[in-house]
Amino acid sequence: MTDHSFLVPFVPTRPEQLLPFAALAQWSRAVRLWQGQGTASDTHQAFSYAAATGFRVPVGTSVSLMPFCHPYDAALRAQSLAAAMGHSVVAGYGPGAKVLQRSILGSPYRSQLGAVRDYVTILRGLLTDGKADHEGEFYSCSAVLPRLPLPSVEIGLGVLRPRMAELAGEVADVAITWLTPAAYLKDTVVPALRAGAERAGRAMPRVVAMVPVALDGPERDATKLALAGNSGHMSLPHYTDMLSRSGIDVDMRADPEASGKALVGGDAFLFGNESELRDKLREFADAGADEIVFNVTGVALTQGGTAALRELEQLLRLVDAA
Numbered sequence: 424m425t426d427h428s429f430l431v432p433f434v435p436t437r438p439e440q441l442l443p444f445a446a447l448a449q450w451s452r453a454v455r456l457w458q459g460q461g462t463a464s465d466t467h468q469a470f471s472y473a474a475a476t477g478f479r480v481p482v483g484t485s486v487s488l489m490p491f492c493h494p495y496d497a498a499l500r501a502q503s504l505a506a507a508m509g510h511s512v513v514a515g516y517g518p519g520a521k522v523l524q525r526s527i528l529g530s531p532y533r534s535q536l537g538a539v540r541d542y543v544t545i546l547r548g549l550l551t552d553g554k555a556d557h558e559g560e561f562y563s564c565s566a567v568l569p570r571l572p573l574p575s576v577e578i579g580l581g582v583l584r585p586r587m588a589e590l591a592g593e594v595a596d597v598a599i600t601w602l603t604p605a606a607y608l609k610d611t612v613v614p615a616l617r618a619g620a621e622r623a624g625r626a627m628p629r630v631v632a633m634v635p636v637a638l639d640g641p642e643r644d645a646t647k648l649a650l651a652g653n654s655g656h657m658s659l660p661h662y663t664d665m666l667s668r669s670g671i672d673v674d675m676r677a678d679p680e681a682s683g684k685a686l687v688g689g690d691a692f693l694f695g696n697e698s699e700l701r702d703k704l705r706e707f708a709d710a711g712a713d714e715i716v717f718n719v720t721g722v723a724l725t726q727g728g729t730a731a732l733r734e735l736e737q738l739l740r741l742v743d744a745a
Contacts, residue, residue, distance in 0.1 A: 425707070425708035425712055425713060425714065426454040426455075426713065426714040426715070427452070427453060427454065427715050427716075427717070427739065427742045428448075428453050428454050428455040428456065428457060428483075428714055428715070428716045428717070429447075429448070429453055429456070429457065429716060429717040429738075429739070430457040430458065430459065430485065430633060430718045431444045431457065431458045431459075432652075432720040432722065432723035433720065433724070433728065434459070434461030434463045435463070435464050436463050437464075438464065438468070438469050438473070440728065441458075441469050441470075441473050442473060442478065443728070443732055444456065444735075445476075445480060446478055447732065447736065447739075448478070448480045449479075451739050452743055453739060455480070455481040455482060455513065455716075456470075456480050456481070456482050456483070457482070457483045457484070457633070457716050458470065458482070458483075458484060458485070459484075459486070460488050466484050467500050467503070470504060470508060471503075471508075474508050475507075479507075479508050480508065480510055481508070481511050481512070481513075482504065482508055483512065483513035483597075483599075484512075484513070484514055484515045484579075485513075485515045485579070485581070485599050485631075485633060486517040486579065486599055487514070487516050488516075488517060488518070488523065489516055489518050489519065489538065489539070490518070490519055490523060490524050491527065493564075494545035494546050494555075494562055495545065495564050497516065497542075498545070498546050499568060501546075501576045502550065502568065502571070502573060502576060504576075505574045505575070506573050508574070510574050511575045511576070512574065512576045512577070513576075513577045513579045513596075513599075514576055514577065514578055514579060515579030515581060515597065515599045516539075516546075516578070516579065516580060517539075517580065518532060518535050518538055520659045520660070520661065521660075532561060533560070533561075534560075534561075536587065536590050537560055537561060538560075538561040538562070539590060540590060540594065541557065541559035541561045541563075542562050543580070543594045543595065544557050544559070544594070545557050545559075546578055547578060547594070548564075549564075549566070550568070550576050550578065552570075553567060553568055553569060553570035554566070554567045577596035577597050577629075578594075578595055578597070579595060579597035579598070579599045579631070580594075580595040580597070580599065581599050581600075581601065582598045582600055582612060583601070583603065583664075584611075584665055584668070585615040588611070588619065589615045589618055589619035589622075591628055592616040592619020592620035592621075592622070592627060593619040593620065593622060593623040593625075595628045596628055596629065597628050597629045597631055598612070598616055598629070598630050598631065600612060600631070600632050600633060601656065601662075602633075602653060602662060602665070602666065602686075602691050602692075603665065603691070604669050604671070604689055604690045605632075605703070605706035605707045605709070605710040605712075606669065606690075606706075606710070607668065607669035608710040608711060611668065611669075612630070613630065613710065613711040616628060616630065630712050630714070631716060632712040632714070632715050632716065633716045633718050634693060634717060634718060635691070635692045635719075636692070636693040636704075636717055636719060636738065637693075637719060637721055637722050638694075638695070638696070638697065639695050639696050645683075645687045645692070645694040646680060646683040646684050647725065648692070648694065648721035649683045649686045649687050649692040649694070649721060650680075650721075651720070651721040651724040651725050652692075652718065652719075652720035652721030652722075652724060653692065654675060654679065654683075657673050657682055657686065658675045666685075666686075666691060669689065669691070670689060671686060671688075672685060673685055673686065692721075697737075700738070700741065701741060701742070704742065715742075717735055717739075719731045719735055719738075722734045
């Protein structure tokens with residue numbers, strides 16, 4: 424059975440803005456509250472604030488960008504978050520775009536896969552064994568992290584393309600996709616995850632699909648909603664390549680409107696009435712998603728946080744009734 428969760432559809436500028444969404448996560452059947460990487464505020468601190476106000480729920484980061492944080496600090500932050508929430512944490516990571524790597528590190532990683540392997544190797548040692556002794560090309564660590572009786576911390580990797588999916592199959596607990604259509608998940612991501620897991624002699628990671636979605640309604644335009652919530656990702660080379668592999672051609676510089684329509688037409692952004700969305704979400708479950716995360720960022724950015732909260736309540740009721 425596929426679980427359902429949701430993403431906080433904006434980066435809070437004040438921590439109290441997160442609280443209505445934390446409350447919905449606590450009082451609904453959502454299995455986890457997710458938050459993406461932000462620069463206006465820190466995800467771990469925002470979640471800890473919610474816990475301090477009484478909303479202690481399972482949480483996930485989707486995904487924290489590796490250039491911002493050494494893996495020792497990442498492990499410490501993830502473990503501290505599990506202590507604050509009193510529930511399991513999915514600590515998701517990704518290398519980010521090369522332009523980000525250059526701006527933070529001075530140059531991009533020579534090998535994206537090599538950097539991720541170093542990072543996760545150190546994380547795994549610290550979070551599982553309480554120590555790491557790894558000297559890599561990109562990240563090194565010889566240190567101890569005290570092991571405490573805490574809820575579990577699962578290591579997640581952001582996955583878009585086959586080679587990263589294979590690596591996630593080898594080393595991660597959770598594979599996290601973003602903007603990936605169900606057909607691409609089924610035909611490309613899941614087989615690559617399975618191949619990597621089989622090569623490593625381990626179980627395949629759980630698959631968490633971040634799904635941009637909006638319900639049809641009066642004065643709602645699917646293309647505008649898709650662009651509002653996803654134009655940033657659609658401008659990045661690794662996302663445009665993934666979308667192209669899935670049969671969706673986007674070019675935000677040449678024609679944003681056509682790109683948004685292509686995203687909707689290719690079901691990378693889901694839009695429709697309740698019956699239509701129920702069918703489209705079922706495709707993700709059939710494709711191998713163990714958890715579907717509702718991303719209503721487009722609604723939040725065009726109609727505000729209150730409308731986004733109502734949208735999430737309706738979507739959760741929709742899947743509960745299925």
